[in-house]
Amino acid sequence: MHESLLIYRNMRYLKISLVLVLVTGLLYVFHSPVGSPNGGTWLGYTLGTLAAGIMVWLSWFGIRKRSFGGPAMRMEDWASAHIYLGLALVVVSTFHSGFQFGINIHTLLYFLMMFVVLSGVVGLYFYIRFPKMLAENRAGLTTDIMLTQISELDRELSDFSLTVDDETAKAVYEAVHNTKIGGNLINQLTLYVADCPTMAARIFVEQSDGVCDESTRRKLLTRLTKKEGLLSRIRKDVKLRCLLQLWLYIHVPFTFATLAALVAHIVVVFYYW
Amino acid sequence: MGERLKVAIVGSGPAGLSAAAHAAQLGMSHALLERADHASDTIYKYQKGKFVMATPDILPLRSDLSFMAGRREEVLDAWNQGLDSCRANVHYNSDVTKIDRTSEGFQLHTAGGEAFEAENVILSIGLQGNINKMRCEGGDLPLVQYQLDDPEEYENETIVVIGAGDAAIENAVALSAQNTVFIINRRAEFARAKQGNLSLILGAIDKGAVQCYYESNPLKVEPDGIVLDTPDGEVTVKCNRIIARMGASPPRRFVEACGVEFPSEDPKVLPEVSPTYESNVPGLYIVGALAGYPLIKQAMNQGYEVVAYLNGDDIPPADEPLLIEKFQAIGDVAVSDVLASIRETIPVFSELNTLLLREVMLESEVHAVRQGEDIFQRNDYSSTFYTIFAGHVGIQINEDDPSQVVELKEGAFFGEMGLISGRRRTATVVALTDCVVFETPRRTMLKLIQSVESVKRILDKTSILRQIQTHLTPGVPAEDLEDLVDSAEIQNFKAGDAIFSQGDTGNHMHLIRSGSCTVSTRVGGREVVLSYVPAGNYIGEMALLSNMPRSATVKAANNTETICLSGEDFSAVMAKNNILRNSIEAKFRARLRQNEQMAARPEAGNIIQFLVEQGVGEATDVLLIDETLCVHCDNCEKACAETHGGLSRLNREAGPSFASIHVPTSCRHCQHPHCMADCPPDAIHRAPDGEVFIDDSCIGCGNCENNCPYGVIQLASPPKEKSSLLSWLLFGKGSAPGEEASYEAGLLAERTKNGEKQEKDLSSKKAVKCDMCKDVEGGASCVNACPTGAAARVSPEKFMDIAMLSQ
Known part of the structure; x- marks a missing residue:
């Protein structure tokens, strides 16, 4: 049944990664090369090959995710292993470097890779934290239902505004026709929209006591308040869903950059051997 | 009166036609007497374009006429041509009103005053021959009609359809596309209709496409409307047209007048016939629907066979x-x-x-x-x-x-x-x-x-x-159970019915044969669900063992059948058998403990209640998504689309949620699948592992789509070939994984190219639904493709675990 990918299969992939890290660590500690530890010793090459292998395998995740219906491992196995092996890669590649850093392609690769892992960790944090927030925010509704409810409110607002004074009608018109949800990246990530016409209309109607018929005013006010509530829920929904995807727009391109750097790193190493 | 015929055939339905054609082929003197001015009136009156089935598929056709599944028009054309080419002797407009027995055979009289002498008579008049007409005042006015050929003929009219059977429903729904339609139902529900039509009409009434007067009868027809007797008094509905589809009665009086005996007084009962279709009147044969064979192919075979027997051919039945x-x-x-x-x-x-x-x-x-x-x-x-x-x-x-x-x-x-x-x-x-x-x-x-x-x-x-x-009672010999079995009684409960209620006295036990139940109790004025009990388990043992009133209410979660056992008889069996007593006691204690746990965690009970309300009780395998894990990547949908030719059979986001359990719109593989109920070509099956799937013989009629209460079946055109992942990735060929754009686009383009409305060709569409990836190695793709473990397929037996685990 339902099992989070962190604890999947009794944390099998965490255990595998821990063993990997432990073995690498012990080898590094007990290895005494001529000079300082570096990528050129037998251990350096071994760890380098291992790290390169892991990197290629981790990148293959993108292909695997898009190929369906095979007898191969479940996607959750891949995802769980992807996380723990990705974290193990930090240790393996650091030991491979022997802590030798400089201004060169090798160090570039190291930091690119670290950045990819870091973005992955951020993504994992999002994946663990946001689904629950999303569900709580939606409270059993779907985005579509919320949007339908808003358009229903809009229809009612338009109907009621037929009998009110021009200024109120204008404010309501703005609220119905010019309220925006989402938009560009910044919009999607913003929860509080300072110039939201719905909020403006709500405030306007709140303060325009006695201008229009009291019962109509109350009807407008309840609808506007309801709509504002729905809007803030949808905006939160949009924000969370945006974040759930956003990190991938960093993680994936940097993965390609890392792979390119990896190729350069290997070519350079063997060219100047 | 002419020569004496070897055989007179009454009624030109499939059976009569086939009999006449064979008689003509054999050169036997014959006459086919048909009341209408055309052959095969029942099928003639089908709605235009209706698809006629040729079931059972395995049965070979034995007739001089051809018959293949196809549209009404094609079937009728083939028969008319066949009749012409074999020179059958057909008398249209010959309504046989009386058949007398004579010393040499039979004498048939028609309404037109004609008479025929025949040695033998084949009655193939079917059941649709006498349509029930409107008997109220004005029933003969021109706005009343008893059939509907082509619903698209009528536009912007107000039409009243009278009746609650399949024909009435099909007409009303088809007409509602272009007209204002009222349907008049004598009863409070549509009990006579096929399941598919039931959901069709209820859907149409729900949407407002058809307006229904329940428990209403026509009082009077006026030149521009109809007066109805409704529960709220008399109502006049102005209309342009009245279509009365009030069914047909078996022509029993006529058949009895011919000397044929019916086995009982039941109005639905049919006369008995011998293996050669001869009735109790020697020389009078009954074939087709009136003999209990409503399928066209059977009827055609029987018509042929009777003529062959009369000719002295000792042919074995077609199925031999x-x-x-x-x-x-x-x-x-x-x-x-x-x-x-x-x-x-x-x-x-x-x-x-x-x-x-x-x-x-x-x-x-x-x-x-x-x-x-x-x-x-x-x-x-x-x-x-x-x-x-x-x-x-x-x-x-x-x-x-x-x-x-x-x-x-x-x-x-x-x-x-x-x-x-x-x-x-x-x-x-x-x-x-x-x-x-x-x-x-x-x-x-x-x-x-x-x-x-x-x-x-x-x-x-x-x-x-x-x-x-x-x-x-595993291990208890059958002899010891005799009394218990004799007093046992099968009881049926609809979803939501209480099998027994908290506080009731009574010590019956129920063994759940089919369906499932929820056990609930009232805590502080609120109903708290304690457990979910699937078929194969028993309930009610607590009151029996403790001699107390019922401690909880048990309700059927879906349609449920139980075996109700007498408490005394069961106690007697227990008294004789210690092992049984112990096992029942152990179950009793386990249930007590579980009830305590559940009462302390009402939210778990609420989850059960929620699942039952979603109809998951009748599922055998349902996709549940844990919302605390789901990252909305839609990989499940993409995987489904990819493994099924580009069309996802599941909609992740749609469907209800409760306490972080989400029930997406996806097939639950019901115990008794609603979709199977009315599939003309019998294309829906259950695979050995429980998957309910649709095979290639689907004709795209849409019955299953209408019958599914969960909206998980859709009609779709056959998928286009898909290009490989790499050619999409590298060259942008075809559609992205999980995408279906190219496939719908092709269809739309075709429609607009001609510049006119193209008739929607339903036959090219087929029903598609989740088949639990039965042909894909590794099981359901949606679950396999979920990277975060949010999607799981669950059987009802696991509901208790889900509820207990959930936060």
């Missing part, structure tokens, strides 16, 4: 070669001998007449099983019914110990639970000697149970005993 082939497994024995010995050895089938037994055998499989071979295994997902013709079989009643076997001999049956519960097989059945068994499909058996009283009686008694033995 099929039966010979079937019975080859038994050895080289004549079909009639096999049928006779089936009647002798197998009590369930002993009271079937020859025609019915042939039909049952035709639909059954004959298996010769070697000693030691399995017939089916525990947890198999088949629903067929087995009878033993020869040899002994053993039922392995203990999962852990295959040597514990209950032996069944010739004549016994097994697998009957498949007829009832729609769940997995509860035991493995193995051949103890070489044996021959018949495997009869569930549908056939259900039909038989409904129509033959003895079959139902024998099945019920034995299955009650077996179910008690399997689920309640």
Whole structure:
């Protein structure tokens, strides 16, 4: 049944990664090369090959995710292993470097890779934290239902505004026709929209006591308040869903950059051997 | 009056046509008398373009006329051409009003005053011959009509449809596309309609496309409307047209006047005929729907056969070669001998007449099983019914110990639970000697149970005993259970019905045969669900053991059938058997503990309640998404689309959620699938592992789509070829994984190119639904493709675990 990918299969992939890290660590500690530890010793090459292998395998995740219906491992196995092996890669590649850093392609690769892992960790944090927030925010509704409810409110607002004074009608018109949800990246990530016409209309109607018929005013006010509530829920929904995807727009391109750097790193190493 | 004919055929339905064609072919003197001015009036009056089926597929057609499944028009054309080419002697507008017996045969009189002399008469008048007309004042006004040829002929009219049967519903719904439609139902619900039409009309009423007057009768027809007697008083509805579809009555009075006897007074009962279709009046033959064979192909065969018999041809029935082939497994024995010995050895089938037994055998499989071979295994997902013709079989009643076997001999049956519960097989059945068994499909058996009283009686008694033995009292010999079985009673409950309520007195126990129940109790004025009990379990033992009023309310979660057992008789059985007593006591204590736990965690009960409300109680395997894990990546949908030609059969986001459990719109593989209920080509099946799937014989009629209460079936055109992942990734060829754009776009383009509305060709569309990736290695793709473990497929037995785990 339902099992989070962190604890999947009794944390099998965490255990595998821990063993990997432990073995690498012990080898590094007990290895005494001529000079300082570096990528050129037998251990350096071994760890380098291992790290390169892991990197290629981790990148293959993108292909695997898009190929369906095979007898191969479940996607959750891949995802769980992807996380723990990705974290193990930090240790393996650091030991491979022997802590030798400089201004060169090798160090570039190291930091690119670290950045990819870091973005992955951020993504994992999002994946663990946001689904629950999303569900709580939606409270059993779907985005579509919320949007339908808003358009229903809009229809009612338009109907009621037929009998009110021009200024109120204008404010309501703005609220119905010019309220925006989402938009560009910044919009999607913003929860509080300072110039939201719905909020403006709500405030306007709140303060325009006695201008229009009291019962109509109350009807407008309840609808506007309801709509504002729905809007803030949808905006939160949009924000969370945006974040759930956003990190991938960093993680994936940097993965390609890392792979390119990896190729350069290997070519350079063997060219100047 | 002309010459004396060898045969007069009354009614030109499929049976009559086929008889006339064969008589013409043989050069036999004959006349086909038809009341209308065209042949085959029933099919003639079908709605324009209606698809006519040619079932049963395996039955060969035996007629001089051709017949293939197709549109109404094609079928009728083929018959008319056939009639012409064989020069059949057809008299249209000849309404036979009286058939007299004479010393040499029969004399037939028509309404037009004509008379015919004939040695033999074939009555093939069907049941649709006398339509019920409106009898109220104004019923003969021109705005009243009794048939609807083409619903698209009418536009922007107000039309009143009278009736609640299939024809009325089909007409009303079809008309509602372009007109304002009212439907007048004499009763409070549409009880007579097929399941598919029921959901169609309720949907249309729900949407407002059709307005319904329930419990209403027409009082008077006026030139521009109709006056109705409704529960709220008289109502006048102005309309342009009234279509009365109030059904037809079997022409019993006419048939009886011919001397034919009916076996009972039941208005639906049909006359009995011999294996050569002869009635109790010698020389008077009855074929087709009036003889109980409503299918076109059967009727055509019978018409042909009767004429052949009259000609002195001793032809075997059309199904003879099929039966010979079937019975080859038994050895080289004549079909009639096999049928006779089936009647002798197998009590369930002993009271079937020859025609019915042939039909049952035709639909059954004959298996010769070697000693030691399995017939089916525990947890198999088949629903067929087995009878033993020869040899002994053993039922392995203990999962852990295959040597514990209950032996069944010739004549016994097994697998009957498949007829009832729609769940997995509860035991493995193995051949103890070489044996021959018949495997009869569930549908056939259900039909038989409904129509033959003895079959139902024998099945019920034995299955009650077996179910008690399997689920309640394993190891207790049948002798000890006799009283218990005799006093047991089968009870039916609709979803939401209380089987018993908290505080009731009474010590009956219920063994759930099919369906499932929720157990709930009132805590602080609120109903708290304590548990979910699927079929194969018993309830009500607490009151029995504690001698207290009922401690909880048990409600049916979906349509449920229970065996109600008398408390005294059960106590008597327990008193004799210590092991049984202990096991019941142990269950009692376990339930007490569980109830305590659940009462302390009302939210878990709420989840059960929620799942039951979503109809998940009738599922066998439902996709549940844990919302605390779901990252909305839609990989499940993409995987589904990819494994099924670009069209996802699941909609992740749609569907209700409760306490972080989300039920997406996706097939639940119901115990008794609603979609299967009314599939004309019988294209929906249950695979051995429980998947409900649609095969290629789907004709795209849309019945299953309408019948599914969960909206998980859709009609779609066959998918386009998909380019590979790499060619998409590198060259942008085709659509992205999980995308379906290119496939719908092709269809739309075709429609706009002609610049005019193209008739929607439903036949090219087929129904698609989740088949649980039965043809894909590794199981359901949606679950396999979920990277975060949010998607899981769950069977109802696991609901308690889900509820307990959930936050």
